[in-house]
Amino acid sequence: MSMDLAPGGVVPHIRSIIPSLLPAERAVAEVFLERPADIVEMSSQQVADAAGASRASVVRTCQSLGFGGYQQLRVLLARDAARALPTQERSADGPFAIVTETFAHVGESIAAMTALLTTEDVTRAVSALASAESIVVIGNGLSAALAADTDARMRSLGLRSHAPTDSIAQQVAVRLLTDRDVALIISGSGATSASTKAAQAARERGATVVSVTSFARSTLAAASDIALVVGMRDLSFQRELAVTSRIPHVILLEGLMAALTDALGDRASAAMAATLEVISGNLGE
Known part of the structure; x- marks a missing residue:
């Protein structure tokens, strides 16, 4: 019901x-x-x-x-x-001041963003992704765009990755995984049922589940082998739902791509060269 x-x-x-x-x-x-x-x-x-x-x-x-x-x-x-809740008060006055204040707030939140990350979890996540035979990237709602971008970035590094956008297609994709594969699942709240179901199904198939979320006690984190938890300073579950910010997730994923590039070495260099060749052939004059 x-x-x-x-x-x-x-x-x-x-x-x-x-x-x-x-x-x-x-x-x-x-x-x-x-x-x-x-x-x-x-x-x-x-x-x-x-x-x-x-x-x-x-x-x-x-x-x-x-x-x-x-x-x-x-x-x-x-x-x-x-x-x-009353409308959030801002000390800034005018559009430009509000925009620059937002940049300042992000800068002040950097320490909070990385507070729950551990060397072991990040190392395990990069190792799992680098050695995976195939990777399924899943994001729903406002995390869908991040999943699509991450998928494209990993393919440019020579990894076999795909990011189904339909929830049914996601369920089918993770059920085709094996213990040599990885499911990378992105959800700010960690409570999206489609994403959690995908994580659970992937684990049942023996795949390694790596999640990116803002809440350590979320259902998605509980269903993951490796939970990478990052969030803004003073982030609450309520604000994650009402005023969603993907900035910490974007930065984390950017860092993971850099770490993967380093871990893959020549393989990543060759794949990136091929990608750039394709891009250069599709640029206008």
């Missing part, structure tokens, strides 16, 4: 259903009602701990309330919370 509630309707809906719930479900629903703003940033296990229930009870409660699952409830609560 999937809810289609009007903005601002999530909490009233839960309140109207709660009397009919079983005791364990009612305890979970009470947490939803008492801490709606916190729920946006909490994992299902954290909600379970707060309610004195199991993680399975959290999922069942969401379904009993008519939601498709906990992730859908979080997204709808984030939507409702965003409506209640």
Whole structure:
């Protein structure tokens, strides 16, 4: 079941259903009602701990309330919370000042972007990609463009890569992978169901799953062999959904391409030369 509630309707809906719930479900629903703003940033296990229930009870409660699952409830609560937030104040005045202030904010966020990256994870990711027989790159929604760009970049390095854009095609592609292949999956929230399903299916086939996301406790990170977690300073799940920023992911992927170029050596040089030859033959005068 999937809810289609009007903005601002999530909490009233839960309140109207709660009397009919079983005791364990009612305890979970009470947490939803008492801490709606916190729920946006909490994992299902954290909600379970707060309610004195199991993680399975959290999922069942969401379904009993008519939601498709906990992730859908979080997204709808984030939507409702965003409506209640005042418009973000800026110290800058005018378009040019706002643009330059944005550059400054990105610069100030660099340390936060790399805080959760580890030498081991980055090294493993580059090694897996460099040695893979084939690579499937997946991104949905606002991550689709990053997936397409990354796919093109890897092919220019001589890697066998493709990035299906249709969710069904993605599911088929990962089911054709083997333990010699890699699935590279990009999702800011880490909660997109199509991307998570692809990660799970790829792991079932024995492929190495490398994810790029902003949240370490996301469902995508949990379904990955290697989770590369990067985000902006002060990034929350709510802001990731409402004011999505792909800047950290773009920089990370750019870094991975540079590391791959180095790891592949002559193979990458030869492939890049062939790519440039094709490009030069398609440039106008």
